Amino acid sequence: PRDPNALLLHAWSELLQAGQPGSAVDLYDTRETCLLAAELLPADPTPWALHLAALRVERRPSNELSAVWREVKARDPWNREAHLQALGYLSPDECGSSALVLDLLDGVRSAMPLDAPAAALELTALVRTHHRAVAPGGLDALGANEIWRRPDAARTLDQAAHYWPKPGFLHHAQALADLNLLAYALIKSGRISDATAALRATGGMATHWPWNVEGDPLERFSHYYSRAVAED
Numbered sequence: 001p002r003d004p005n006a007l008l009l010h011a012w013s014e015l016l017q018a019g020q021p022g023s024a025v026d027l028y029d030t031r032e033t034c035l036l037a038a039e040l041l042p043a044d045p046t047p048w049a050l051h052l053a054a055l056r057v058e059r060r061p062s063n064e065l066s067a068v069w070r071e072v073k074a075r076d077p078w079n080r081e082a083h084l085q086a087l088g089y090l091s092p093d094e095c096g097s098s099a100l101v102l103d104l105l106d107g108v109r110s111a112m113p114l115d116a117p118a119a120a121l122e123l124t125a126l127v128r129t130h131h132r133a134v135a136p137g138g139l140d141a142l143g144a145n146e147i148w149r150r151p152d153a154a155r156t157l158d159q160a161a162h163y164w165p166k167p168g169f170l171h172h173a174q175a176l177a178d179l180n181l182l183a184y185a186l187i188k189s190g191r192i193s194d195a196t197a198a199l200r201a202t203g204g205m206a207t208h209w210p211w212n213v214e215g216d217p218l219e220r221f222s223h224y225y226s227r228a229v230a231e232d
Helices: 004-018 027-040 046-058 062-075 080-090 098-109 121-134 138-142 144-149 151-163 175-188 192-201 217-230
Strands: none
Touching (some): 004 027, 027 046, 046 080, 080 098, 151 175, 175 217
16 A cells, blocks of 8 residues: 555556446546656656546646646646647547647647657547548548648658657657557558558557557558559
8 A cells, every 4th residue: 555556557547447337436536646646756747647647538727637636747847648638638529629639739849858658649649630530521531631631740751750660769658659659650641651650660569549549459550551652
């Protein structure tokens, strides 16, 4: 009960359980666990990132989120998990809007290093916007590809396609997930040559998201990866 790693594992497992139908997990207790872990690991951003994730699941008021966000940023300015949790909270699907997502991206874009752990934040936002457009079907689905023709999307893809596939450029723990995301986005935008380079950079290792949106993730990844390898 005083081991910070055990506390963090317990808090994360409760967060996963809370997302299941019929769950009776009390996330107030989870947040208290995160605060205890934060006391035991005062320099570690992880307890605060998990606290932020709990607030997101509970859809707590934004002022509570902002306070925890500041604690994370003070310890790890480019913490990947915290940035993705904030993006989810601020999205139109949850507690925010497209305008709030843009505010978040505008606030970090100019200062974030190109190889930061949170470097995929803007690309993640674009892919999620694409998925929202496709999901309802009809006219929205027909216009989904227009997202990739926007100047901000083209700039984001250009930069990522140029740097990320280079050996060793992305060196954070979730680099493989970023390369999968890049390959997927390039395919959706019709940039097949760039997508081939990104797919090769994965070394044939797939991630669940975003390939799972269109069926079996391994089947969808393998479909494109086999073509990329065949072109060698």
